[in-house]
Amino acid sequence: MGVELATDRPGFYEMVDVDVSDSELVYHVRDALKSVSQGDSDHYNQLIAVMHYTGRLAPDEVAMLVTSLKALSGSISYIDIIHHESLLSSIFGMSMWNYGPDVMDALVELIISLAASNGKFVDSCLDMLVRNFMPPKSYLDLLGHPRGLARKHEVLDRVHSALSHIADLVPLAPMRLTPIILQRMPHMFDKEALIVIYVESMLLLESSALGELVGSTMLMALVDRLIDLDVEISWDDIIHEDSGKGIFDMELEDVDDIIDHAEIDGFEHPRGTAGSQILGTNAVADKLDSLMVLICEHLKSCADGERLTKVFETLLQSFWVTVLNAYKSKFSQFVMFYACSLDPEHCGERFAVFLADIFVCRTHPALTRMSAVAYLASYLSRGKFLPLSLIASTLKRLVDWCLEYCHVQNGEEKTINLEAHRVFYSGCQAIMYVLCFRMRSMMDSHRLKSQLLHMPLEPIFCHQLDPLKVCLPSIVEEFLRQAKAAHLFTVSETFLFNNLLESDLSKAFGGMERLDMFFPFDPCLLKKCDRFIRPSFVYWSMVKTTYDDGEDCSSEEDINEYFDGNGKSYMESGITRSLDEHDLDLDEFEYQLNKMSITPRNSLKNGLIFKLENPFRMPARIRPSTSPESL
Amino acid sequence: MEGLKVSDANLVVYIHPSKAGKVSQSILRELSTLLFKYNEIFDGVVLAYDVTIQNKNAKVLPGIYPCFGVKLKAKMLLFSPKPDMLLEGKVVKLGKESLHVIVLGFSSASIAEEDIREEFRYRIKHGEEVFASTSHKRHVIKVGSMIQFLVKSFDEEILHISGSLIPVNTGSTKWLHKNMEEGSMVDRLETRKKKRKDDRSEMHEHSTELLDDVGFSLKNEGRPKKSKRQRHAEQS
Numbered sequence: 001m002g003v004e005l006a007t008d009r010p011g012f013y014e015m016v017d018v019d020v021s022d023s024e025l026v027y028h029v030r031d032a033l034k035s036v037s038q039g040d041s042d043h044y045n046q047l048i049a050v051m052h053y054t055g056r057l058a059p060d061e062v063a064m065l066v067t068s069l070k071a072l073s074g075s076i077s078y079i080d081i082i083h084h085e086s087l088l089s090s091i092f093g094m095s096m097w098n099y100g101p102d103v104m105d106a107l108v109e110l111i112i113s114l115a116a117s118n119g120k121f122v123d124s125c126l127d128m129l130v131r132n133f134m135p136p137k138s139y140l141d142l143l144g145h146p147r148g149l150a151r152k153h154e155v156l157d158r159v160h161s162a163l164s165h166i167a168d169l170v171p172l173a174p175m176r177l178t179p180i181i182l183q184r185m186p187h188m189f190d191k192e193a194l195i196v197i198y199v200e201s202m203l204l205l206e207s208s209a210l211g212e213l214v215g216s217t218m219l220m221a222l223v224d225r226l227i228d229l230d231v232e233i234s235w236d237d238i239i240h241e242d243s244g245k246g247i248f249d250m251e252l253e254d255v256d257d258i259i260d261h262a263e264i265d266g267f268e269h270p271r272g273t274a275g276s277q278i279l280g281t282n283a284v285a286d287k288l289d290s291l292m293v294l295i296c297e298h299l300k301s302c303a304d305g306e307r308l309t310k311v312f313e314t315l316l317q318s319f320w321v322t323v324l325n326a327y328k329s330k331f332s333q334f335v336m337f338y339a340c341s342l343d344p345e346h347c348g349e350r351f352a353v354f355l356a357d358i359f360v361c362r363t364h365p366a367l368t369r370m371s372a373v374a375y376l377a378s379y380l381s382r383g384k385f386l387p388l389s390l391i392a393s394t395l396k397r398l399v400d401w402c403l404e405y406c407h408v409q410n411g412e413e414k415t416i417n418l419e420a421h422r423v424f425y426s427g428c429q430a431i432m433y434v435l436c437f438r439m440r441s442m443m444d445s446h447r448l449k450s451q452l453l454h455m456p457l458e459p460i461f462c463h464q465l466d467p468l469k470v471c472l473p474s475i476v477e478e479f480l481r482q483a484k485a486a487h488l489f490t491v492s493e494t495f496l497f498n499n500l501l502e503s504d505l506s507k508a509f510g511g512m513e514r515l516d517m518f519f520p521f522d523p524c525l526l527k528k529c530d531r532f533i534r535p536s537f538v539y540w541s542m543v544k545t546t547y548d549d550g551e552d553c554s555s556e557e558d559i560n561e562y563f564d565g566n567g568k569s570y571m572e573s574g575i576t577r578s579l580d581e582h583d584l585d586l587d588e589f590e591y592q593l594n595k596m597s598i599t600p601r602n603s604l605k606n607g608l609i610f611k612l613e614n615p616f617r618m619p620a621r622i623r624p625s626t627s628p629e630s631l
Numbered sequence: 632m633e634g635l636k637v638s639d640a641n642l643v644v645y646i647h648p649s650k651a652g653k654v655s656q657s658i659l660r661e662l663s664t665l666l667f668k669y670n671e672i673f674d675g676v677v678l679a680y681d682v683t684i685q686n687k688n689a690k691v692l693p694g695i696y697p698c699f700g701v702k703l704k705a706k707m708l709l710f711s712p713k714p715d716m717l718l719e720g721k722v723v724k725l726g727k728e729s730l731h732v733i734v735l736g737f738s739s740a741s742i743a744e745e746d747i748r749e750e751f752r753y754r755i756k757h758g759e760e761v762f763a764s765t766s767h768k769r770h771v772i773k774v775g776s777m778i779q780f781l782v783k784s785f786d787e788e789i790l791h792i793s794g795s796l797i798p799v800n801t802g803s804t805k806w807l808h809k810n811m812e813e814g815s816m817v818d819r820l821e822t823r824k825k826k827r828k829d830d831r832s833e834m835h836e837h838s839t840e841l842l843d844d845v846g847f848s849l850k851n852e853g854r855p856k857k858s859k860r861q862r863h864a865e866q867s
Contacts, residue, residue, distance in 0.1 A: 074727070077743035113729070116724065116741055117741050117743075118791065118793075119739075119788060119790070169723055169731050170791070171733060172738075172789060
């Protein structure tokens with residue numbers, strides 16, 4: 001070891017192999033600390049040197065480190081924040097990941113004692129523990145191996161128990177912990193493994209005893225991070241399939257099938273590597289995917305522990321503040337979907353009521369209300385776990401609101417200001433969308449059928465404001481078709497309208513944000529978290545429509561059969577692009593195509609007619625990111 | 632316990648116009664941000680408040696958001712420990728070098744070894760770490776006991792108190808309360824014993840005092856019962 005004995009007093013190295021009692025060692029350390037202010041820092045520096053042992057430590061080095069740490073724990077009151085600054089920064093700089101359990105225990109004991117002894121050390125102690133949520137960068141690769149995993153459990157167990165001990169001794173510590181955790185959260189461009197392991201600790205805290213105090217902040221910070229990542233996935237990254245190819249592959253029910261059959265649009269990747277590259281090489285999407293998996297697993301454990309209702313309130317609050325007003329969140333909202341699926345009775349209903357409340361409340365801004373009703377419509381349609389009675393009652397609420405709105409309009413206007421009535425139009429579109437999915441099931445139930453037939457739909461849709469002309473044509477078309485088959489109300493056959501014109505009209509009410517084409521719970525494209533969503537998700541192909549009277553395939557297993565036999569006319573994609581030049585060019589192109597098309601309007605088998613709805617691109621895949629991999 | 636005080640305060644709370652429909656709620660919300668933080672103006676940590684609205688009329692502050700100021704009268708419960716005050720707290724951690732205490736459930740206090748008087752020695756009794764008094768057998772401090780200690784300093788940011796068990800009137804509160812009334816009596820008994828030992832031959836001279844002693848000892852037997860009753864009365 002080569003420690004020079006400058007004085008005749010035994011140095012630290014010697015102390016270790018002699019039979020020295022703990023208390024003597026403590027006195028020795030205290031002397032070393034005291035002598036710093038008197039100018040003699042030799043032993044003090046030796047002590048600091050011990051703290052800096054790195055790499056694989058020999059047993060006697062480990063023993064030295066452990067005894068030094070224990071001796072320091074016994075000399076807490078002698079540690080001065082100013083005179084012993086270098087010692088303190090060495091201690092706080094230590095990473096538990098580099099040591100074995102003995103050293104970890106001694107270090108944790110020291111940290112807890114430091115935090116409890118003096119208010120000035122609390123922040124640094126908490127900071128040190130939070131930094132230990134993550135291993136040193138060099139360690140990240142080892143995490144995949146069993147040894148790395150074992151070390152991870154050793155460290156995190158101790159870190160979390162240390163935090164809980166400190167909270168017992170210093171009751172206000174959690175208050176100081178929260179900002180430290182938020183500050184130390186890895187940036188979203190950091191390595192995925194780093195983000196994941198930090199978030200794991202955040203979720204562990206949420207379910208621990210400290211969760212009462214810090215849990216809600218953790219969750220809200222996580223949802224914020226989800227949205228940050230979500231926003232980074234640009235719509236361009238989502239590959240749009242050649243419309244001719246993908247029309248019948250309505251939804252990504254079976255990703256593998258689509259990988260086999262589809263061509264990659266505009267990419268030079270060789271066919272063989274397509275499978276691995278389609279979903280998941282976009283780094284940001286990967287991170288989002290992993291985080292969502294973590295949160296979903298956490299929600300599942302909350303549900304098992306009967307805590308979900310409380311956690312859901314925080315999620316709901318977070319949803320309102322962050323997700324609802326984010327510009328067309330792509331996948332983050334599925335966290336809400338999953339939470340609702342875990343507890344349809346309370347959480348499922350709560351979410352629906354919450355969204356409906358926002359829609360009908362006049363004090364919210366129009367965009368918020370439109371966004372809320374878009375979420376509501378997509379949610380009611382896609383949630384397999386939702387009871388029909390809830391859907392019916394929520395529909396009734398929307399219908400009542402729209403009817404009231406109609407009555408209030410005096411109908412003297414010659415030209416309708418679409419933007420002024422956009423909340424109304426979004427409400428109507430929501431009603432139609434939900435009925436496209438649910439009409440058949442409602443008609444099958446005797447009670448709900450009468451309820452539906454009594455709903456004042458006709459006055460709304462035939463009102464002067466003319467929602468049927470303004471709302472998205474494909475939805476209107478499907479709705480009318482089903483309504484006709486169900487004899488819901490009399491529909492005039494002469495509903496001729498120019499597709500493109502209507503597309504403009506719906507653009508007008510949807511505004512720059514194109515909220516007319518926002519279907520937030522369209523199938524999730526993230527591979528890993530999809531397995532949480534899939535069992536509770538209603539795919540369009542599973543839906544029985546009212547004009548399917550002859551078909552007997554109601555089972556979900558017969559998806560393919562059902563599929564081919566019917567020639568779905570309903571365009572599934574809700575994922576659209578914001579208005580930009582590229583869009584307008586395609587508009588032109590599609591319009592030309594429309595003119596050239598010789599397909600008769602009634603030939604719904606091909607569904608070619610709906611190729612014209614340019615925004616209705618298939619929600620095919622997430623394009624591999626071409627941006628350089630972040631460090 | 633010292634360190635707690637109730638102050639009257641005149642406050643003005645400015646409320647955003649969007650909260651005009653729920654004024655009381657937003658006042659309470661605003662005031663709750665003061666809780667458990669040291670406030671220089673009040674000179675103490677705000678623990679609780681009781682608010683009454685002075686006037687239904689509020690002055691509107693001109694600006695981008697026309698917030699309106701509601702005048703209030705509040706009674707604030709404040710905690711402001713100063714050096715040399717006596718505080719009570721519960722022991723949560725006990726070690727050879729230090730004692731950790733929690734006061735009023737939110738403030739942490741630590742007492743270092745050198746601030747614990749010589750009378751107390753660290754021992755392990757029945758597998759439990761305690762500080763036991765060498766002069767009074769029943770005076771024991773362990774995890775979970777309530778102790779009374781002297782304030783040395785108070786860190787306002789983290790609300791951490793540095794305490795001391797040097798003065799004689801510090802230690803386990805249970806023992807202190809029990810022995811407070813007997814304190815002076817015990818002293819007298821001790822001095823009398825000493826005198827008796829020294830001057831046995833002068834019994835005659837002390838005859839009156841002996842009589843007093845007898846009377847005293849009779850009274851003494853009655854004492855414990857009385858203090859027990861007193862203790863019960865205190866506890867209920």
